[in-house]
Amino acid sequence: MKSFDNFQINQKQSSIKWGEFVLKRTYGDEFGFETRAVHTGNDVDGETGAIKRPITMANSYELPYDPTNVNWSSADGNLYTRNGGSNQKYLQEKLASLEGGEDCIVLASGVAALSGLFFALLKSGDHVIFSSVTYIAVYRLLNELFNNKFNVETTIVDTTDINAVRSAVKPNTKLIHIETPGNPTLSISDIRAIADIAHENGALLSVDNTFASPYNQRPIELGADFTVESLTKYINGHGDAMGGAIIGKREYLDVIRAQSQVNLGGTISPFNAWLIMRGSVTLPLRMRQHNENALKVAKWLQKQKNISFVAYPGLENHKGHDIAKSQMSNGFGGVLSFGLKADHDTHNKFVQNLRVITSAVSLGHDESLIVFLGEDDERQYLYPEEFHNGFFRFSVGIEDAEDIINDLKQALEKVNLI
Numbered sequence: 001m002k003s004f005d006n007f008q009i010n011q012k013q014s015s016i017k018w019g020e021f022v023l024k025r026t027y028g029d030e031f032g033f034e035t036r037a038v039h040t041g042n043d044v045d046g047e048t049g050a051i052k053r054p055i056t057m058a059n060s061y062e063l064p065y066d067p068t069n070v071n072w073s074s075a076d077g078n079l080y081t082r083n084g085g086s087n088q089k090y091l092q093e094k095l096a097s098l099e100g101g102e103d104c105i106v107l108a109s110g111v112a113a114l115s116g117l118f119f120a121l122l123k124s125g126d127h128v129i130f131s132s133v134t135y136i137a138v139y140r141l142l143n144e145l146f147n148n149k150f151n152v153e154t155t156i157v158d159t160t161d162i163n164a165v166r167s168a169v170k171p172n173t174k175l176i177h178i179e180t181p182g183n184p185t186l187s188i189s190d191i192r193a194i195a196d197i198a199h200e201n202g203a204l205l206s207v208d209n210t211f212a213s214p215y216n217q218r219p220i221e222l223g224a225d226f227t228v229e230s231l232t233k234y235i236n237g238h239g240d241a242m243g244g245a246i247i248g249k250r251e252y253l254d255v256i257r258a259q260s261q262v263n264l265g266g267t268i269s270p271f272n273a274w275l276i277m278r279g280s281v282t283l284p285l286r287m288r289q290h291n292e293n294a295l296k297v298a299k300w301l302q303k304q305k306n307i308s309f310v311a312y313p314g315l316e317n318h319k320g321h322d323i324a325k326s327q328m329s330n331g332f333g334g335v336l337s338f339g340l341k342a343d344h345d346t347h348n349k350f351v352q353n354l355r356v357i358t359s360a361v362s363l364g365h366d367e368s369l370i371v372f373l374g375e376d377d378e379r380q381y382l383y384p385e386e387f388h389n390g391f392f393r394f395s396v397g398i399e400d401a402e403d404i405i406n407d408l409k410q411a412l413e414k415v416n417l418i
């Protein structure tokens with residue numbers, strides 16, 4: 001029997017309280033990261049006693065006796081799945097806990113999370129600073145859409161340089177958005193220092209934590225206001241679902257949630273939220289293997305005579321190694337970039353000869369993925385010199401490190417680079 005006894009509907013603005021679904025068992029900070037990755041957000045299902053909460057594929061929830069007081073734009077209660085559903089809430093509980101934030105919004109993709117954040121926070125006349133190395137959609141959203149269409153001022157800054165960040169700040173700077181490690185160059189920005197600059201100037205800092213995952217880095221604990229994350233990558237980890245998340249303070253997230261879900265419609269499907277919930281259980285185990293494998297592969301690549309460069313923050317010669325060490329607690333992630341001393345077509349031939357490693361975009365999957373980013377990337381002028389002749393972004397998977405290295409080796413041999 002369903003009952004609305006637990007829902008409190010007081011007035012038009014108030015939310016339907018999420019009564020029946022409150023966790024009976026809670027897993028707070030007294031538990032370690034790995035315990036929370038397993039348990040937080042899960043509970044015994046109230047209806048069946050199942051020890052895993054079920055997928056709820058319904059797009060609507062039953063209304064109370066008198067629905068006229070329901071706020072149709074509320075994102076808090078169980079009303080309509082675009083406004084919010086059970087499975088996304090379970091996942092939100094877990095991710096808020098793993099990232100060390102007050103609250104979390106889970107959306108349809110990493111880009112839905114980025115655009116949800118930007119749309120809710122920025123208005124015309126505001127100024128935003130963002131890293132010269134970011135996911136391409138950040139560049140498109142801020143530097144083309146928000147800038148040209150909505151009169152939001154944008155400044156692209158090499159955020160590895162603290163002085164450059166400081167001098168880019170203006171009286172109307174509302175937001176600084178950084179990505180560290182940055183996609184695709186693996187540049188490292190100092191989260192603590194940039195958070196200080198933002199806060200001294202009344203601005204907010206958001207950090208894209210996709211490359212690190214909360215196992216390796218928790219930006220909110222380092223002073224950021226928001227962590228943004230593509231769940232499509234490490235958090236899900238199995239390459240079979242898309243999602244994104246924003247983690248931060250409730251006062252901001254309430255507003256962002258209403259905009260990004262109810263009005264922009266970036267809601268995640270219950271099935272994808274369920275898949276990501278399932279995948280995220282093994283995040284710590286997978287990250288340990290990604291960290292270990294990527295470091296081994298980076299060190300091996302570094303010794304090959306026809307590799308032009310290797311960018312991995314775990315290498316001591318990486319420009320951002322010391323800062324990475326100070327803000328990444330368990331390791332440096334599974335993504336690295338490298339170049340070949342070879343012409344354009346040899347890069348493609350090399351990829352064609354790989355047998356374990358797959359040529360595909362995306363990253364953070366269980367399997368190793370590689371993508372050749374050619375010489376004519378429009379943002380190349382923003383990257384360091386060594387990236388100008390074409391390079392690979394390589395997401396090192398959780399296979400045997402030896403098999404990954406042997407695969408690279410045999411493919412290099414086939415194109416006469418060993």
Ligand SMILES: *Cc1c(COP(=O)(O)O)cnc(C)c1O
Nearest residue numbers: 109110111135183210230232243
């Ligand atoms: C993939 C990615 C995104 C976008 O996430 P989607 O889930 O593909 O929308 C954002 N930021 C970074 C750093 C990414 O790698």
